[in-house]
Amino acid sequence: MWVRWVTPIFVLLIGLQGNAEGFVTFSPSLALSERYNDNFFFTEVEDFRESDFTTMVGPQLTLAADDRNWNLSARYEGSLELNLRHPEENQYGQTLAMNLHLPFASEQVRRLDLRITESIAYVPELPAFSFGSSSSALPREANQGIQVGRTNTFRNRAGINLGYTWTPLFSTALSYAHLINRYQGGTLEDYFVHEGGLSGIYQTSRRMQWTVSYFTSVTDYEKADSIAVHRFDLGDLYHIDPTSTMNVGTGVAVTPGGETHWTVSAGLGKTGPSGSLSFQYNRGIGTGGGVTTTATLSQNLVAQVTQVLGRSASVSLRLGYGINDALSGPPIKITTQEIGAGIEMNLLSWLRGGVNYSYLNQQTEGGATDQDARRNLVMVTLTATAFPLRMMQ
Secondary structure (H helix, E strand, C coil): CHHHHHHHHHHHHHHHHCCCCCEEEEEEEEEEEEEEECCCCCCCCHHHCCCEEEEEEEEEEEEEEECCCCEEEEEEEEEEEEECCCHHHCEEEEEEEEEEEECCHHHHCCCEEEEEEEEEEEECCCCCCCCCECCECCCCCCCCCCCCCCCCEEEEEEEEEEEEEEECCEEEEEEEEEEEEEECCCCCCCEEEEEEEEEEEEECCCCEEEEEEEEEEEEEECCCCCEEEEEEEEEEEEEEECCEEEEEEEEEEEECCCEEEEEEEEEEEEEECCEEEEEEEEEEEECCCCCCCCCEEEEEEEEEEEEEECCCEEEEEEEEEEEEEECCCCCEEEEEEEEEEEEEEECCCCEEEEEEEEEEEEEEEECCCCEEEEEEEEEEEEEEECCCEEEEC
């Protein structure tokens, strides 16, 4: 499966190599982790909770290309799981994320900007929340604030964005994205999402820009009717200073039956030599995350603080909070909270170590009975990183 997706990247590199005026950098690393999970299958019945110790080992490969005509960033992560108490669950999970920017498009049509994104994951379970990583700017796949039990998940998210700059202050973008989400075993709901839209960006000042957008999406469930959603949004991005940004947005989403729901987004970000801070809240229409075959009113809050301790160590705190309410069908409400902390340190010039802990609690109201699931997870990780290799120049 992975050859089918990885091969086009290298075909692209080879095809453009003759005209290359930049470079391609390849950064390999190998990660080894020991993990303890006190609710391995994330069951909601206390008497059936099972713990396990897991050894995880796998490569982390980063590719960065910078050329006059194209820019590419790609990251592959693989992880072989070896479970002490549940060897039948041993498997190899992997993810691949790619961002491709094609500046040469503006040479064919002046002021045109073309970007392509791809994210593929085959993992034993998707995390409920996506927390930032200092090792990669590529997004991490998550399950919109819903933690499901251990189930092999295949997810493919592809998108294309076509932008056009009309004036130095005003630009527009036409975009399309396609999402495939499949769960193995039949206990969760597979779904497919098509989303397209048009947005306009106006730079009101050096620090502030406004965005107005319209998006429409269609979610196809394998066991239920398709659901269409229309969304109108107005947002503002403000650069407080060179290292700090703030975003605020609001709008409306129209769901089947003509129901209208307010959408909200608000965030704050800061990076600096002493650490980083990120905070993002979103209220919108979700897919149900495999739990339901209906749209949900989804609210998610994700926050992370990282503090640098001297030259060789840093500590982090993480918070995730999500609420998903089914908008039709049987009433169901899923509330998820996750709190985590960790420390990372440079042990050698090529070796980095870390210890992380997280606590996750999820309440499900509706269906046959109200349910409550909890999980504690502790992970110790060593990562060996080789010096970056320049592949061509």
